[in-house]
Amino acid sequence: MHALTARVTNRLATLRAQDLLRVLDVRGADQGPTITIGDRAYINFSSNDYLALAADPGVIAAAADTLQASGFGSGASPLLSGRHELQHELERRIAKFLGFPAALTFNSGYAANTGTLAALLQRSDTAYSDRLNHASLIDGVRLSRADSRRYHHCDPEHLAALLVEAKPSSTSDTVRMIITDGLFSMDGDIAPLPTLRDLAHQHQSAMYVDDAHGIGVVGPDGKGSLQASGVAHTDVTVLAGTFGKAFGSAGAFVTANEELISLLFSTARTYIFSTALPAVCSATALAALTIIETEPERRELLAANVNCFVEEARRLGLPVSSSTHIQPLIVGDAAASLNLSAALADEGFYVRAVRPPTVPPGGSRLRFSLSAGHTHAQIRSALQAVAHHWERLRG
Numbered sequence: 001m002h003a004l005t006a007r008v009t010n011r012l013a014t015l016r017a018q019d020l021l022r023v024l025d026v027r028g029a030d031q032g033p034t035i036t037i038g039d040r041a042y043i044n045f046s047s048n049d050y051l052a053l054a055a056d057p058g059v060i061a062a063a064a065d066t067l068q069a070s071g072f073g074s075g076a077s078p079l080l081s082g083r084h085e086l087q088h089e090l091e092r093r094i095a096k097f098l099g100f101p102a103a104l105t106f107n108s109g110y111a112a113n114t115g116t117l118a119a120l121l122q123r124s125d126t127a128y129s130d131r132l133n134h135a136s137l138i139d140g141v142r143l144s145r146a147d148s149r150r151y152h153h154c155d156p157e158h159l160a161a162l163l164v165e166a167k168p169s170s171t172s173d174t175v176r177m178i179i180t181d182g183l184f185s186m187d188g189d190i191a192p193l194p195t196l197r198d199l200a201h202q203h204q205s206a207m208y209v210d211d212a213h214g215i216g217v218v219g220p221d222g223k224g225s226l227q228a229s230g231v232a233h234t235d236v237t238v239l240a241g242t243f244g245k246a247f248g249s250a251g252a253f254v255t256a257n258e259e260l261i262s263l264l265f266s267t268a269r270t271y272i273f274s275t276a277l278p279a280v281c282s283a284t285a286l287a288a289l290t291i292i293e294t295e296p297e298r299r300e301l302l303a304a305n306v307n308c309f310v311e312e313a314r315r316l317g318l319p320v321s322s323s324t325h326i327q328p329l330i331v332g333d334a335a336a337s338l339n340l341s342a343a344l345a346d347e348g349f350y351v352r353a354v355r356p357p358t359v360p361p362g363g364s365r366l367r368f369s370l371s372a373g374h375t376h377a378q379i380r381s382a383l384q385a386v387a388h389h390w391e392r393l394r395g
């Protein structure tokens with residue numbers, strides 16, 4: 001057998017034996033709190049469309065208008081064919097919304113984080129990352145070849161110890177950067193941003209926050225985890241976010257000062273060597289941004305859904321650990337979390353099990369993503385179904 005064929009077969013067998021093989025479902029047309037897989041409808045708790053904007057009529061109309069005017073494909077990399085005027089407008093508006101001088105849109109959050117970190121850091125630098133940071137942040141640091149130090153999750157004391165123990169910088173060109181998710185994607189908790197900011201000041205460290213799950217949703221105006229934590233944008237070197245979650249669209253962005261953004265579009269490889277985002281995506285993100293700025297009631301509906309979830313889960317004796325729209329129910333064992341997910345699917349609830357390497361070993365869970373579009377009845381009935389199977393299937 002060819003060596004690669006054998007490797008693929010063996011790796012698949014190992015994943016299967018560890019209950020870590022993935023299944024890719026095929027979804028029907030509907031997009032929202034209810035989805036169809038095969039011929040069955042499910043209440044969907046696995047989408048990050050937190051504000052129910054992906055199928056919003058205003059967002060769809062913006063897409064349809066732009067499709068008519070600009071077609072779909074963007075033709076080439078932005079450096080080759082220029083970026084669409086809507087992309088430029090989106091960059092201007094998202095930077096203003098978040099209080100930064102400039103922004104750059106990328107094709108995805110994964111591309112934004114890997115491209116930006118690889119462009120900014122180099123071998124002589126040190127990156128201090130929360131252990132539970134998103135894979136795109138971890139991979140960005142790897143690509144940069146900076147020295148990587150990972151502190152315990154949301155543990156500024158451990159970070160402080162790592163910062164103190166580091167060798168004094170050998171050259172003035174050496175950069176230290178604290179890198180964190182704003183709102184953690186699998187746990188739903190918010191990073192201790194004020195303390196991280198203080199440590200960054202104290203140790204002359206840059207600060208990079210990826211708030212993919214916070215922007216649009218948390219903070220009084222939906223400006224994200226920085227606003228929710230009372231940390232000024234001026235305390236952060238780079239703020240990254242995505243349009244694929246609360247904005248119900250696709251693509252992502254990085255906000256920073258103008259010089260840093262110029263360096264990114266001149267050197268970030270995931271920006272330069274990739275076809276630009278279709279104009280339709282900028283149009284939908286712009287429409288979503290207007291809704292985020294003008295319809296706080298969506299965040300209020302979502303907050304009421306979070307309260308409903310937490311109260312019902314507590315009433316049923318389920319282990320609640322988050323106070324945001326991301327609600328993990330930690331199961332531990334991968335097979336048990338798959339069994340629970342399958343039992344919920346049988347009852348019409350789509351709640352995917354999240355297993356390693358997306359979460360640490362032994363941390364398999366059901367991850368509930370709540371949306372402003374869910375009803376309280378849907379949330380309660382899903383939790384009642386979880387409670388019904390919890391003791392038996394958790395093992």
Ligand SMILES: Cc1ncc(COP(=O)(O)O)c(C=O)c1O
Pocket residue numbers: 107108109110111113134136181185210211212213242243244251252
């Ligand atoms: C914290 C975080 N950053 C970045 C990403 C990647 O964003 P995108 O889906 O736009 O690639 C995700 C989502 O998967 C995420 O959870």
